[in-house]
Amino acid sequence: MSFEPQFPNLFAPEQGALPIGEPQPATEKQVRYAQTIALRTGATIPRRAAADRAALSRWIDAHKPKAPSGKFANYPSSKQVAFAERIARIKRREIPHECFRDKVMMSKWIDGNKPR
Template sequence: MQNTAEHTANTNVLPPTAKQMAYARKIAGARNLVLPWDVRQDRRALSCWIDQSKQLAAVRDDRPSSKQVAYAEKIARIKRRNIPDECFLNRQLMSRWIDSNGFR
């Protein structure tokens, strides 16, 4: 049998709502993330997982698109220039590099 402290702690854990679970599954599916079993059992833990996953997506969304990279690489080949490494990490930097090196 559980001791009193463990039993009290377990009774304070609320299960996630159906909407919360649906949203978490949508995020996990869209971003190829694993939704851990223990997180699925606790409303607060799932809320934290959702917040962290959304922040992770925001970081990923700042990278240049594949079309942007392809266009920059085309310019670099034609003009025989190198694209700075930091441009591959930030959409705005890549855009600025394309603007400054593009065709005029």
Template sequence: MSYQPQFPGLFSSDQGAVPAHHHDDSHALPATPKQMQYATSLAAKTGAALPKGIGADRVALSAWIDRHKPKPLEGRFADYPSSKQVGFAERIAKLKRTQVPQECFRDKTMMSRWIDSNKPR
């Protein structure tokens, strides 16, 4: 026998949904230092200016980042690892005196897993 606690009105339909974030500047959380660092580097790379005071609103900065970050690759080579991934994996392989498996060069997820399991600690 199990006991089912009762909470009257907890899930009543008349409550409606409560928004997770009000667009009220007095309740906005400030951007994190990592967000600001990434947004600043994106602004420098793309030439897009950061709006004045955007660091005071984490959600607004996140939306700005989403609009300005590089779009993921599409097409035939979308699943291939980046040149940085390949270079990093080859440096690890050299240190460990081994080779990166050939299938990792055709799948960025496999390359990432190989790097994670082989990188020096």
């Protein structure tokens, strides 16, 4: 028994996804970040992308710098370590040594010890 008696072809694959309303304009933060990427890479931002939030997001994803890779790619950043050390001083706690070798562990330690 099929459940399509009243609305045949309602979920037909050829229908595709339809946009819901007008595209939203890009945010100021999005535009600034895209301009920074464009200056560093020499790429140009298409006009259509600058006016549409989703299109600009796709452009940013395609042109943003790749994540670092290599021996130290999993180490926490200097800002992350400094923030964790500041929390440790406030809370009078030690940061586990493993956290200095893994940015995910450092992030979890920070989230668990942030002053509220």
